Amino acid sequence: MRHLALLVLGLVTLPAMALTNVDLYRSEIVLDQTAEKADDQARVEGMKEVIVRASGDRNAVTNEVVRKALRQNTQYLAQISYGQVGGEQTLKMGFSAPHIRSLLSQAQLPVWPAARANLLVWLVEEKADRNIVWEHSDSQVLSLLKSQATVRGLPLTMPVGDFDDITGVAVSDLWGGFIQPVGEASQRYPVDAVLVVKAQGNSVRWTLYDQKPATIGITRQAPLSGSNNGADAATKMIDQISDYYAKKNAVVIANESSEAIKVRFTELDDAVGFFTLENNLKKLSSVASLDILKIQGNEVTFNVHLLSSPEEFKQEVLRVGPIAQLESVVDQPALPQPEAVSPEDAALDVNQEVDGVANDVANNDELTEIATEPTAPVIESEMILVYEWQGQPYVAPVAEQEEAIEVDASGDIVEESAPDVIEAAEQ
Structure with a gap:
């Protein structure tokens, strides 16, 4: 019983693993009803979204190998259905994880693992006054954050805004950059990092503490910070933070499996x-x-x-x-040729083998089997497709040379060969 109590106590005291498994291979695209081939276009866009999310590289879709694969997107699809978002019809797609990973490998692109850092987001918006945006707040900035985080596969956690949150941290702490109370208020959430965002009009300023909340304000680890402007400022911020984590955790897998x-x-x-x-x-x-x-x-x-x-x-x-x-x-790879053995060495080997067998018989009641021939190595053969190139041999162009013009003592032309040069000489 005492051991069971110690086990339970140990489980309670262990820190929770906050890494979140992201569903990398699903996408939902709104169908463009004005397009001639709306489904084809949506499949391409959905596959692009999956490739960027799985690789962590926004430029992955410009890779030549990926561009070829996008034209054959149906062979990467595992599931497809229709849905509705905001009254608009969508195409919901599930792509084959092994096929996408193999494609990234063939294209020499990184793979950002599905287990990703979970970020707690403290968002303060300044309008008439400054307010903390909670999980269920009506905020355009929050909607943009969540939407782009889904596209990039960046797990976000928003504070729920209950009594503990409201009393644990103040707007002035977040806006003024007082990290001690922010770290203490964040410890109730099982996250890997804390992101503080200050939104003002079309401008956002952000600070990322890439560490456990319990260590914020205690260790000397420097935070990351940045600012963005424009209607897509929140989207740019998510892209920058996603790029940071992708560069930190993504790996390039050799294409041996292709x-x-x-x-x-x-x-x-x-x-x-x-x-x-x-x-x-x-x-x-x-x-x-x-x-x-x-x-x-x-x-x-x-x-x-x-x-x-x-x-x-x-x-x-x-x-x-x-x-x-x-x-x-x-x-058919060539078999290794046996080494040449001289008659003297062969006789010596035979004598040693006979002596060894005699010793075995003397020391054992039964001698079951003696291997006399070595096992032949298994050499795998492989088929090679053969084609004949029938292109014309390359012939280097020969530069035309003008023959020399011979002129006598009076200046008259003796031999004509190049009309344009002759005309120039006569003038």
Whole structure:
């Protein structure tokens, strides 16, 4: 019983883990009823939102690999349905987490893990007077904060505004930057950081204490601060704070898990043909990236990382230029050759083996099995697609040279070859 009491006491005294798991792969987009293909447009926007949220990188949608994937957005979708927001029809989408993570990996973009820091937001608005904005307050700034935080996947907690909150911290403490009472009033919330925001018209000033509330005002950790202006000031603030946490916690995952095939091209007789082929392959919507595995003579072998199925790649590759498909080959790595052994060493090894077996028989009542042959290593083979490059060899242009003009002692032309030069000479 005493041990149980100690266990319960330990659980009570342990700090609560405040990291919040964010649903990264769902989005809901309002359909543009005036658009010709409203659903197609909404799927693209929804996938963009998911990619930015999962990567933490606002510029991720401009990545060339991502731009290709956006044109094939249906293969990343796991769920789709219709909804309503504010009387407008929406498209609700759920994207496949493994497929999105694989895409980010192929594009060499970071992945911001779903377990993210939870921020307690103390928001003070100055209108006729200054007031603290609570969780259920009617505030446009609060609405913008929550909306953009959802887009970026930044967990926010607003104070509920009950008796403890009202008596624990004053407007003057928040506006004046008195951090001791702010830290004490924030300790009742299981959060990882505290954000103090002062909104005045179209301007916001903010201070982020990226530490547990219990340590605010005690440690010497410097806060982050900034200011934004304009109608989207609150949105910009959330973007800046999201960028900070994404840079702090996001990681780039190697693209070992992406589907890839080996492709060999023959008859590449010059560098121009090689670079033309490489650039054309990179432009294919089914290709994420290329790795050059081997160049031998006029042949080059690529490891092609795919965004779609191998069948789609096979259909596309024939359209990149003058290419003919040949019979595929099996890549069978060479078996390691045994080391040469001299007759003297072989006889010595046999004698040692016989002596060892004799000792085993002498020391054991039964000898069940003696391995006489080593186990052959298993060498995996791999299929290689083979194509023949049929482009014309590159021919460097030859500069035209004008022949010399011979002139006699009187200045008359002896040999005519370049009319324009001759005309100039006659003048």
